[in-house]
Amino acid sequence: MRDESTRPLGQPGRLAQGGEIARSRPLRGRFDGRAIEGFAGDTLASALLANGLRLVARSFKYHRPRGILTAGSEEPNALVELRAGSRREPNSKATVTEFYDGLEARSQNHWPSLRFDLLAANAWLSPMLGAGFYYKTFMWPPSFWERVYEPLIRRAAGLGRAAGASDPDAYEHANAFCDVLVIGSGPSGLAAALAAARAGARVIVCEEDFRLGGRLLADAREINGMPGELWTARAIEELRALPEVHLFPRTTVFGVYDGGTYGALERLCDHMPVPTPHEPRQRLWRIVAKHAVLAAGAIERPMVFAGNDRPGVMLASALRTYAKRFAVVCGRRVALFVNNDDGWRTAADLARCGIAVSAVIDSRREVAPHVSALADKARIFTGAAVIEANGGSALRSITVRSNAGTETISADALGISGGWNPNLHLACHQGARPVWDERIAAFVPGAPPPGMRVVGAANGSMSLGACLREGAQAGYDAAEQCGFHPKAASAAADDEPCAVDAFWHVDLSAKAFIDFQNDVTGADVALAEREGFRSVEHLKRYTTLGMATDQGKIGSMHGLATLATLMGRSIPHAGITTFRPPYTPVAIGAFAGPHRGKHFRPARLTPSHRWAQEQGTVFVETGAWLRAQYFPQNREDDWLTTVKREVLTVRSAVGFCDVSTLGKIEMHGPDAAAFLDRLYINTFSTLAIGRARYGVMLREDGFVLDDGTCSRLAPNRFFMTTTTANAERVFAHMQFCHQVLWPELDVQFVSATDQWAQFSVAGPRARDLLAKLVAPFDLSNAAFPYMAACELMVAGDIPGRLYRLSFSGELAYEIAVPARYGDALARLLMQAGEAFGIAPYGTEALGAMRIEKGHVGGQEIDGRTTARDLGFGRMMSGKKDFIGRVMAARPALLETDRRVFVGFKPVNAQDRISAGAHLVPPGVPASAAHDQGVITSVAFSPSLQHWIGLGLLARGRERLGARVTAADPVRERFVEVEICAPCFIDPEGARLHA
Amino acid sequence: MRIACPHCGARDMREFTYLGDATVARPDPSAPGALDRFTDYVYFRDNPAGAHREFWYHAFGCQAWLVVTRDTRTHDILSVESRAAK
Amino acid sequence: MPELVARSGLEQLVVPGRVGASTDAPGVTIALVQDRALAAVLARKNRAADLASAVHRALGIDLPVEPRVVTGEALSFVWAGPARWLAMAERVSGEALLRELRAEFADLCSVIDQSDARILVRVSGPRARNVLVKGILIDLHPRAFAVGDAAMTNIGHVRAHFWQTGATPTYEIAVPRSYAADFWHWLIESAAAYGVLIEAK
Amino acid sequence: MRYSALALAWNAATGNRSWKPLWRDPDPRESYDVLIIGGGAHGLATAYYLAREHGLRNVAVLEKNWIGSGNAGRNTTIIRSNYLLDGNIPFYEFSLKLWEKQEQELNYNTMVSQRGVLNVYHSDVQRDVFARRGNAMRLHGVDAQLLDREEVRALLPYVDFDDARFPVHGALLQKRGGTVRHDAVVWGYARGADRLGVDIVQNCEVTGIRMAHGRVMGVETTRGAIRAEKVALSVAGSSSRLAAMAGMRLPIESHVLQAFVSEGIKPLVDNVITFGAGHFYISQSDKGGLVFGGDIDGYNSYAQRGNLAALEDVCEGGMALMPMLGRLRIVRSWGGVVDMSMDGSPTIDRTPVGGLYLNAGWCYGGFKATPAAGWCFAHLIARDAPHQLAAAYRLDRFASGRLVDERGAGAQPNLH
């Protein structure tokens, strides 16, 4: 077996010459473990076909054998698992996967193997498994759904297997701006790009293929009398030479967003086994374009008849692509089944490659002689149809029904062409509805989004001559509107015949596939119609028509048309489902770009971060910041030991903590005091210079927004702090108040959060320590009492600030220096504080001490509490207006049984209380009916040697001394606690005034 | 969506934050019936399908509060004014 | 009393030398700009015009009224929003800059030290623009953004204020100090493919 | 025809020719006892319960497009009752109980899948906030479990525990939460209501509300005027527009919320997971697509589509939580117009206009409420008195201050 799989297949399908492939660069890869060969310039699909492999996949529901249908991103069948390990990519389209050396791919959705798939038995059950069958069964017994039915369905569904491991590759974002964005590089796109670029406009051309040229790479055509590929090469060369032109191959425009913003995905390294060093795998572009030219071409439609999914049945245009571009023959006995002139060109194009077409079956009764002349060597059936494609996992023959009766024709490839759908996806992303064009029996774009022009085949203009004219005109117009002076275009070609007659299905059997990938058949559409799913949107959702990875590019139109026919409505009346981004599937990693892992969001670092790292600090994510949580020392093996030590050090000696994360705002101006009065519930205009005050702000709805301190440094100069979490919101709120509500106030403010390194220095020895740092500044109580604030020199000549604020309840200061000195100040504090037994403390100790002192924090200011709830009722000035004053007087906010801020201690000192516990009266069941409040914050108090808590309790302040049960069922803790005042240490404040 | 900030130029919407209805005005807090009016001001909104005047804050840019008139059906921006003092 | 040493906080990250792809010449050159004082200058209500004339009288330069940077002999001003600027001076302390501005223009504006609030990075070289477009959603093409132009925007999730100082092109980018490490990471990652030279200051 | 495996087999044997439409497609009559505006899940459930529980069968549901074309047809299908506030828990729990027996009652497999909903947390503070919520649920008799890191690892081994900006510390789990096949809910209720005599009228847009003497008289529609003594608004994102027809302004803004689905893959994500440090949640549909979403775009919109910024934000969250998502591809994105209310909670109430009832303000979370909202709204319409389970959802709460603000975000809809 091994031998067989490594033996090259010898590329039996490869033509001896031709093709846009580099025969000098042979490549090897593996498909299902078997060696395959190809050349640079191949896709996996062209290589598979060249190697003679036609069965490449199993279908979604019935596990039917499937081959390659198309040569583009609309491929519904040939989906493979590409690469291996953590790079495995399920559902990769072989038709757009560039072949590279070492490529590894596997077929998917079968058991045990691609060739012998036992699940193909589903096909026998297909009458029972029609559209929406699962809505009608699996209901009994109810408990079986999660345990039996759903796991079965889930396992059967889905196509490929995800890697299931972290994606090792990098993704990048990038932004681009241009005058004209050209989407698609076929003749229409190139003509547009040339017209605009020659005039000097900034042009970006995005092409999803790895090679530019569109259908010109695949069809044998002439432009300006030269072969299409030559014209293309010259056009590309000219564009490349222009400085303001950017050509992006391998780049799919996947979405159109507001304001002329386009999303595009550039695949930088998908054509190699692993990305080159320093390169991302893919780059997501946001392109802002003044104008866009949508030249995305058209997508050929299949024909609907029994067995139309048989490997070997391919779009006629794909046969041409494989032959001309890849020098690959898809069969030796080729037939065509078409309803339009263009399909006939396949015969002529294949003939040029030496492949004879044996039969052409056209559903139309009449075919123009110059069209049928394109297949002069073939048997011609008009007014005929292929009624069945026969064979097993490869096409053997077709059954043709014509006036002459039914006959079976041997064929190993059948090219089908049901006409062309303009590729108008992107023209509709902004909600424009397509309009029906009877001439080409297809929808064409309605009003495209502002700034977009749709040209060429995408616009329903199918002939090459028209494509070139329209493209050039659009490029011309766009450039002109950008202020350039373009010249008239020069490229010309014939208007080849492209007549088409609508033809939607031969039959509606359960073997006539409409949506190949989701196995939606004609029978499903008929059933849906019968059951009342008569809106195209209902049809889609009930049958899953158009919901697979190709998003209905191949089959939707037939489904909708069939529904319309069944209901006796016109197609435009029945309508079409909505086109939504992305145009083709886009990797989630690409959207996330560089924002993943540790860089999902920036980690804001405090000025002393580096120093703290050196101390072996444990950090904690607090919102955007990374903060020191605690500073474990030798032999401290659990966090609580450390935190206890840190707290006790502060309470007995001195400690310090980086509090630079607080939001800081410098506010200046003659009306600063007046402005503050309106922001805070309490008054600041009366604040003396050199003093600080605690302040509370409400939202306009009367609930507490934030708290902090504000110091007056000079008559018209204030410095305020906000909580770390709310800094941005408060700042924006203040800007709103100033700019929108009270523009008359002469006040200026900026954020100074990052300017200052600020440390809290707390403990009985704080003054002694600081004296060393700020000498000769007088720190005595008389000169610098509690709530004093000043500007001063630190460590000799560093301009700093000192505030006598205490969060810990100790004698404490907050000292600030410009942030660049923060690291040095931390080191200095350690050094100078050594004599006093200093220890740094982190957010845990900070939190513990604030709980000991009963200060409110983020858990209490949770957006539902009022100033009164939190005990700030008396701070609310009755003498002035302030934000939130009026609404704070709503009846429910004044009710006396509201849950208010109190403290809790365990009745049994050994008990641990937990935050998040609910409070119920003792002795009653812990049920909602008895729920009276909640514990919001807890800490172990090293001073008291037991756990303490803060919380919100109905009528709490009236119940001091009473007991409640703190019920924490999710952690199975039920603890009796005593209600107390929310201050556990030094309630008189002697320490902080020391 | 791109908003032409009168100060900074046209910028992607991700530079901005949104506050909604700009047709409301903060009532006089001392006028009679202030509570009702504030209820209206704080909670009740125009929410038209069509042109809508709304507050946007140029958070990552110049920090101006803008009044943007925008069609809520198409996201087309019809006008932008700034409330920041020049 | 030991002296306090200034630190950028990026010491571990800003290691002079080449990083990224080993191109012959670096596509991008990156340097941390230090020793520059920054001050926010905010005109008092209705005094922007007076301030502009006063600045013109005192310094001979015009305060930009749109997003641009104007460079004078000792002082430069970057537009920082309506009636707001960022004043910059080389080799002086923030305190000194503050004193000078307050002394000159006391009643016309509020002046607030921002020297430590930002980290300033200079990015230059033939591929500098390719790097910045990976984060900045503003058109940097010379037709749209030239030497002297400035903008406030975001780079990823980081607030940034930047301006172009040279045609090479050269840009100076100011980001909040606390975000500097994350920004630096992004910058180096985005530039790596072009070959980076990190300059000593 | 009753649905069952037997019925499937019998029909398969007879060429699947005897299946009947799930609902008739009647032209609207001139008058009804009750008109329900909006053929979303809520409107249809309301009609069903009006008929079933209150015997009101002269009822029509008027839908401007096709039923389920609104948020019912575009939501990410999550059901749960893991709320914090007393005003919410009993209501959503009642809803969950109705889901649990829905398929048997409707004889329609709506694929109620109680696969468990996990909200992961990233810090001790967040753990306690979740504990508070879990405890509130438990006090209401609702299942809730607080999982630690290892318990989460056992369930979700692919989550980023190590290299993450916000490492996962644990999760709040509601096992009975899960998903329901959204479209099936619409079709199931439609079929149920239709069989009880309700007229489901599609392509019938209400363009005006007729009133006289402070009472509602009927509506104008694109298919003519229809009389009714009771008119019930259940139009989700269009609530303000309909209210405006009756001269009312609502405490609602209409915002766009996007959602995304990946290509179909074999089973990968077995539960519903919500990321606590960014805007991201995910589940896998039975068809194999990963269905996920995040925050609203953040601006008023009726466009039913959003922008790139929100999409990128959601994917950043996804990659941060589950870096294995990187190579999986989004196959489709879409948007819905959600009725974001000022406190993040809905309103089921009478209005100042007699006979005009309002069911609105469901924000991004009204799908899970469908059965209970239908039940309570039907009760309100039939009895002209609020159902006690929806007692918190009164319109006067904004004036009184009795808000139901789960997030504590205040009167700014895009923060809820």
Ligand SMILES: Cc1cc2nc3c(=O)[nH]c(=O)nc-3n(C[C@H](O)[C@H](O)[C@H](O)COP(=O)(O)OP(=O)(O)OC[C@H]3O[C@@H](n4cnc5c(N)ncnc54)[C@H](O)[C@@H]3O)c2cc1C
């Ligand atoms: C992307 C997204 C994801 C969501 N995810 C979830 C989730 O996971 N879990 C959850 O619980 N909730 C979720 N929701 C919210 C949920 O979908 C909605 O709250 C809920 O569907 C609203 O109720 P409905 O089904 O009745 O609304 P809709 O289905 O919107 O029904 C309203 C109907 O009214 C019709 N209508 C409007 N105006 C008129 C008129 N003038 N005349 C006649 N008819 C009219 C509309 O066409 C529409 O059909 C999500 C929403 C969105 C958009």
Ligand SMILES: NC(=O)c1ccc[n+]([C@@H]2O[C@H](COP(=O)([O-])OP(=O)(O)OC[C@H]3O[C@@H](n4cnc5c(N)ncnc54)[C@H](O)[C@@H]3O)[C@@H](O)[C@H]2O)c1
């Ligand atoms: N006679 C007929 O019936 C008929 C029908 C269809 C096409 N044609 C021929 O096909 C050609 C059409 O020319 P054209 O330039 O309009 O189309 P084209 O098909 O030649 O080129 C379109 C290009 O756009 C690319 N593209 C599509 N979507 C994209 C996206 N989202 N992002 C990036 N790239 C994308 C495609 O890969 C393709 O290369 C003409 O030669 C025409 O004669 C003829």
Ligand SMILES: Cc1cc2nc3c(=O)[nH]c(=O)nc-3n(C[C@H](O)[C@H](O)[C@H](O)COP(=O)(O)O)c2cc1C
């Ligand atoms: C739970 C859920 C799963 C979906 N799965 C798919 C899917 O697998 N394929 C698909 O194309 N669309 C899927 N969709 C999206 C729908 O196609 C559609 O976009 C959505 O219902 C909104 O409707 P609209 O896009 O027509 O406006 C899904 C939607 C939901 C709500």
Ligand SMILES: [Zn+2]
């Ligand atoms: Zn701006």
